[in-house]
Amino acid sequence: MAGIHITDIEAAINFWRARQPSPDGVTLSAPVRALAEVYALMVYFRTDEADEHTMPRAAWEAWRAWYDTTPDTPCIAICSTNQGDAVCKGCGRTHDEVTRWPAMTPGEKRAVWRRITLEGNAWRFHQYAERAVERQTAAEGG
Numbered sequence: 001m002a003g004i005h006i007t008d009i010e011a012a013i014n015f016w017r018a019r020q021p022s023p024d025g026v027t028l029s030a031p032v033r034a035l036a037e038v039y040a041l042m043v044y045f046r047t048d049e050a051d052e053h054t055m056p057r058a059a060w061e062a063w064r065a066w067y068d069t070t071p072d073t074p075c076i077a078i079c080s081t082n083q084g085d086a087v088c089k090g091c092g093r094t095h096d097e098v099t100r101w102p103a104m105t106p107g108e109k110r111a112v113w114r115r116i117t118l119e120g121n122a123w124r125f126h127q128y129a130e131r132a133v134e135r136q137t138a139a140e141g142g
Contacts, residue, residue, distance in 0.1 A: 002107030003049030004063060005114055009039045012066035031062035052107035067106050074116055076124045076131045092122030 013035045020029035028036060038050050038059045055063070078090030081098050088098060097104075097112050104112070116122055124131070 002052045002105050002111070004052050004055070004107050004110060006039065006042050006048045006050075007114070008067075008110055009035055009042065009050065009063065012063045013039065015066040015069065016062060030058065031065070034058035035062050052105060064106065067110070070113075072109075073101060074113060074122070074124055076128050078123060078128065078131075088122070090123050090128065092116035092119060092124070 013032055016029060016031040016035065020031065022028060034056060038055060042048065042050055052060070074091040074093060075098075076090045078088075079098065080089040081087070081093075081095040085095075087094050091098075093101070093112060093116065101109070117125075120126075
């Protein structure tokens with residue numbers, strides 16, 4: 001199962017709340033409502049991941065719209081797996097993750113992002129943090 005972590009659901013809810021705020025402080029936009037239903041079920045069943053393949057379509061589409069605004073890859077163009085490292089010093093992905101990245105589902109990619117962010121060991125998070133920002137800005141066309 002490719003899991004979408006509850007923190008990604010929260011981020012998507014906040015993305016949509018900012019994009020389509022409640023007109024009266026009570027009414028939720030359709031994307032927020034769809035994501036909130038998934039979030040509520042996750043809390044009720046005490047799980048921290050939702051299966052990306054079985055999410056209700058409206059929730060998946062709302063989550064995917066948020067996901068499409070996030071960086072596609074953690075790569076900062078310093079790939080030490082090409083030099084034989086099992087884990088890239090630049091981005092923190094394993095050689096297998098780097099190799100399989102283009103074929104991974106959005107949920108699988110977000111799981112890798114979550115792991116490398118929590119670990120925080122990759123150069124993208126400290127020595128070359130500015131390079132990560134530069135690559136994101138360039139990817140956005142800025």
